[in-house]
Amino acid sequence: MRSSLSRHWTIRVRLTFLYGSLFFVAGLVLVGATYLLVANRLKGVEAPLKPDAVAQAAANLRTGSEPPTADDLEKLAQQKQAIREAYEQAQEKFRAETLNTVLTQSSVALGVAGVIAVWLGWIIAGRALRPLQQITDTAKRVADRSLHERISLTGPRDELRELGDTFDAMLERLDRSFDGQRRFVGNASHELRTPLAINRTLIEVALNRPDACAQVKQLGQTLLEVNARNETLIEGLLTLARSQEAITASSPVDLREVVGHVLEQHPDERIESDLDSASTMGDPVMLERLAHNLVENALRYNNPGGWVSVTTRIGDGTARLTVSNTGPVVPPYEIPRLFEPFRRLSDRVGSARGAGLGLSIVRSVAHAHGGAVKATPRHGGGLVVEVTLPASGRSASNR
Numbered sequence: 001m002r003s004s005l006s007r008h009w010t011i012r013v014r015l016t017f018l019y020g021s022l023f024f025v026a027g028l029v030l031v032g033a034t035y036l037l038v039a040n041r042l043k044g045v046e047a048p049l050k051p052d053a054v055a056q057a058a059a060n061l062r063t064g065s066e067p068p069t070a071d072d073l074e075k076l077a078q079q080k081q082a083i084r085e086a087y088e089q090a091q092e093k094f095r096a097e098t099l100n101t102v103l104t105q106s107s108v109a110l111g112v113a114g115v116i117a118v119w120l121g122w123i124i125a126g127r128a129l130r131p132l133q134q135i136t137d138t139a140k141r142v143a144d145r146s147l148h149e150r151i152s153l154t155g156p157r158d159e160l161r162e163l164g165d166t167f168d169a170m171l172e173r174l175d176r177s178f179d180g181q182r183r184f185v186g187n188a189s190h191e192l193r194t195p196l197a198i199n200r201t202l203i204e205v206a207l208n209r210p211d212a213c214a215q216v217k218q219l220g221q222t223l224l225e226v227n228a229r230n231e232t233l234i235e236g237l238l239t240l241a242r243s244q245e246a247i248t249a250s251s252p253v254d255l256r257e258v259v260g261h262v263l264e265q266h267p268d269e270r271i272e273s274d275l276d277s278a279s280t281m282g283d284p285v286m287l288e289r290l291a292h293n294l295v296e297n298a299l300r301y302n303n304p305g306g307w308v309s310v311t312t313r314i315g316d317g318t319a320r321l322t323v324s325n326t327g328p329v330v331p332p333y334e335i336p337r338l339f340e341p342f343r344r345l346s347d348r349v350g351s352a353r354g355a356g357l358g359l360s361i362v363r364s365v366a367h368a369h370g371g372a373v374k375a376t377p378r379h380g381g382g383l384v385v386e387v388t389l390p391a392s393g394r395s396a397s398n399r
């Protein structure tokens with residue numbers, strides 16, 4: 001039970017407990033030592049009570065007119081014995097009361113000082129761990145959004161400052177590496193678009209020649225399909241590279257309008273929509289691509305005669321876009337792989353459509369806008385994909 005509780009304690013609580021325990025142990029040792037020293041010192045100290053009655057009785061006997069009798073001497077001895085016993089009892093009571101006072105007052109002082117020490121230990125532990133909290137907060141923001149943030153710890157060059165500087169250096173190297181990767185993908189994709197466009201033009205010209213035979217036309221159609229797929233792949237790589245960059249310019253965007261514009265491009269499809277105003281801040285082009293990919297993915301991997309449902313909602317400080325369909329059954333353990341680049345649903349259902357970048361772009365765009373995406377299998381087949389984005393101040397205040 002004790003170990004279970006200690007595992008749930010934060011470092012600050014554990015440090016405070018350690019400070020307080022050490023203080024109380026040292027205080028108990030000090031109180032015990034003081035008690036023993038006072039007790040030893042009181043052995044040679046007399047109580048403020050003197051047997052003056054014996055001396056007075058003896059003086060009375062000496063000043064009497066008649067010499068003292070045997071009875072008088074016996075009474076004097078009895079009085080002397082009684083006074084000696086009373087004196088010893090007074091001595092013992094004085095020592096006991098003195099030691100009890102020392103122990104009681106020392107315990108009270110230890111308790112008061114202990115409470116103050118625990119309070120000071122809590123404050124000191126919080127101040128000592130503040131750089132660690134700063135490192136943790138920065139790491140969370142970096143994990144959720146981008147690698148451009150730095151901790152930039154200030155203060156003396158101690159172990160925590162060295163840890164923060166090491167973490168900043170690691171982030172700098174990772175940032176340069178990822179930026180190089182994104183630039184390479186973007187540049188390579190951009191350079192490949194031109195030859196693909198030239199190929200498409202040449203194939204179309206060849207197909208339109210009057211002397212083209214049926215075999216040439218069939219081959220040309222096949223090459224056009226392959227070229228179109230490559231163009232889609234290149235466009236997806238460009239979009240993925242751009243979506244992984246930080247959003248530099250944000251503007252108010254209503255997901256209802258964005259989704260409505262996307263649905264207008266599919267007038268012949270069976271799509272059920274329930275759109276409420278859901279405003280957020282971000283890049284309208286990237287958010288439109290997010291909605292487009294979700295709808296295209298739901299339509300592409302839908303069952304024949306099935307339906308697609310699209311909803312937008314606002315609540316709990318988030319703007320939500322949900323897309324579901326009646327596609328094939330997807331095992332729950334396969335869901336995380338759907339968001340990896342070049343992972344197609346066709347790998348499991350035998351279709352060769354798509355480039356495998358749709359949901360990867362959706363996740364990158366959502367993360368770039370400070371949001372998240374979650375997919376869950378739908379009962380009976382299909383997927384339910386929900387994107388949550390931070391709602392704008394106006395939408396949040398209207399709820």
